[in-house]
Amino acid sequence: MNVMHPSLYQVNTRLLLSRISKDRSRAKLLDIPQEYWKWLREIGMDYVWLMGVWNTNEIGFRVERQDWELKKYTSVLPDFTEDDLRGSPYAIDQYRLDPQMGKAKDLKVLKHRINDAGLKLILDFVPNHFGAHSSLIGKFPEVFLQGNETSMKNHPRTFFRHASGRIFAHGKDPNFDPWMDTIQVNYASQAARAFMQQVLIGISEYCDGLRCDMSMLLQKHVFQRTWGHLVDPGQMEEWDDPFWSEAIQEVKETKPDFIFIAECYWSMEQEMLDHGFDYTYDKALLDKMISGNVHEMRWHLRASADYQNRSVRFLENHDEAPVQTTMHQEQHFAASMLIAHMPGMRFYHGGQWEGKRVLVPVQLRRRPTEPNCECLLTETMDDDWKDTLLPGITDINCLCTWMHYQRLLKHTNSNILKQGKWEFIEFEPVNPDDDTHQNLFGYIWKRGRKSVTFVVNFSPVLSKGRYLDDDGGYAPISLRPFRYKIQHR
Secondary structure (H helix, E strand, O other), rough: OOOOOOOOEEHHHHHHHHHHHEEOOHHHHHOOOOOHHHHOOOOOOOEEEEEEOOOOOOOHHHHHOHHHHHHHHHHHHHHOHHHOOOOOOOOOOEEEEOHOOOOOOHHHHHHHHHOOOOOEEEEEEEEOOEEEOOHHHOOHHEEEOOOEEEHHHHOOOEEEEEEOOOOOOOEEEOOOOOOOOOOEOOOOOHHHHHHHHHHHHHHHHOOEEEEEOOHHHHHHHHHHHHHHHOOHHHHHOOOOOOOOHHHHHHHHHHHHEEEEEEEOOOOHHHHHHHOOOOOEEEEHHHHHHHHHHHHHHHHOOOOOOHHHHOOOEEEOOOOOHHHHHHHHHHHHHHHHHHHOOOEEEEEOOOOOOOOOOOOOOOEEEEOOOOOOOOOHHHHHHHHHHHHHHHOOOEEEEEHHHHHHHHHHHOOOOHHHHHHHHEEEEOOOOOOOOOOHHHEEEEEEEOOOOOEEEEEEOOOOEEEEEEOOOOOOOEEEEEEEEOOEEEEEE
C-alpha cells in the first residue's frame, strides 16, 4: 500500500556517479552504496527518482556541441571538456540502461536494492519524443511524425532530414521552439500510440512509478494545436481514446500500486488527473511563492481535497532555478516548511538540501565546485553536524540550509504527516483594522489521538490572526516575518 502523502527525492544519476567515481574509473549504478538508499529512507524519503538512466545516441551529441550550447556548458564548468558531455536524458535512443552505467540487467538489480532499503524507484518516461538519431527510426518510421520538402523549407528549425532520407519533425511544445535533438512521435497514428503503450509497459518492469515528461503534449487538443496542419485529418478523427487513460489502466491492472506523476502545465492538472495520473506537478504554487503573492496562494490552496492530495509540491528541480537563487533564506525556509506540511507529494531536488546555487544543464555529468556560503552557522558550528553526512556523497555548500532540512525532515518523517487527515486553517483578523491574518497559512494534521498544528507567516511583516482550535475556541497567533510555529498534541 502506498503512502498517502509521500516524499520524493530526485537524483541526477550522472552527477551522483561522477561524485562517487574514483580516479579515472567511472562509477556504475551498482557502485552506489546501499548505505545511500538506506540513508534516504531513514530521513523520510518514500520514493527516489533516478533521472538520466536511459541510453542516449552518441550521434545526437552534435546538437549539444553547437557553439551556443558549448557556451552554456563552459559558463557552468569553466574547465569543461567533451568528456563532461552526455546526450540529454530527454532525447532517448531506446529505453535501455545507458551502457556507461552498467549492463541492462543491473537496473532490475538496483530496483531490488532500493526496494530492500524501503524505498520505491521512479524513472523517466518521455512519451512525446525520442532522440533525433534514435536507432528506432529505421525500424519503426511509422511511429514518428514525417514532414515534406515544403515543411522543411518553411520551418527549417522544426524539421530535419534523417540519414534515411526521410524528413521528420523535431519534438515540440506549441509555445516554444522545437527541441532540436529530438524526433516527434506521431500520436495521431494508432500504430504510434500502440507502440508507445508497449514501451510504457516494458519500462514498468524496471520501477515502481514513472515521472512522465511534458505529459499534456499527448492530449488530442494539444497535439492538434501543435501539428494539426501536418497530420492526416482522417487520423485525427479516428483518435478517440486518450492515450493516458488506456495506457495507465493497462499498467495498473497488474501493478495497482504503480504510480504515474505528470509533469504538466497550462492549468491542465485536473485534466491529467482525470485520465488516471496519481499526481501532477504544482508549478503554479511555486510561481506564487516566488512572487510572494499570498492572496493567489490562498485561493490556490483552497482547491478540492482530492486535487491537493494529488499535487506534487516543490521549490526547485532540474528545470527550475535553485531555490537559493529565487528566494532569500528566510522566505526559502518558510516555503520549505509550508510545503512539508501540505498534503500531496513533497518533492526535494538533489542539491537543494546542500545549498547548491548552480542549475546544472542536464547534458553534463559533473557539477562545478561552488563556493561555500558565508553564513554565521557555517563559521561557528561545531563538528556534530558531520554526523548527518554520508561520506563521499554529501557535498554541502551552505551549512545553515543543510541543518534546516535535517530538522525539517526529522520532524516531517512521521505517520501523522504521511498518513494522517488534514485541515486547511482559515484565519480571521484579531481586529477590524488589521488584515495581516491574510499572510498566515496553516494546517492541522490528525491521526488517532495525536495532532500537529503548523502555522507560517509567509510575508515580510509582522502578522496576526486567530483560528478555531481543536477545542472549539479561538487560538490567537502572532508571527514575525517568515516565521512559523509547530504545536504537537
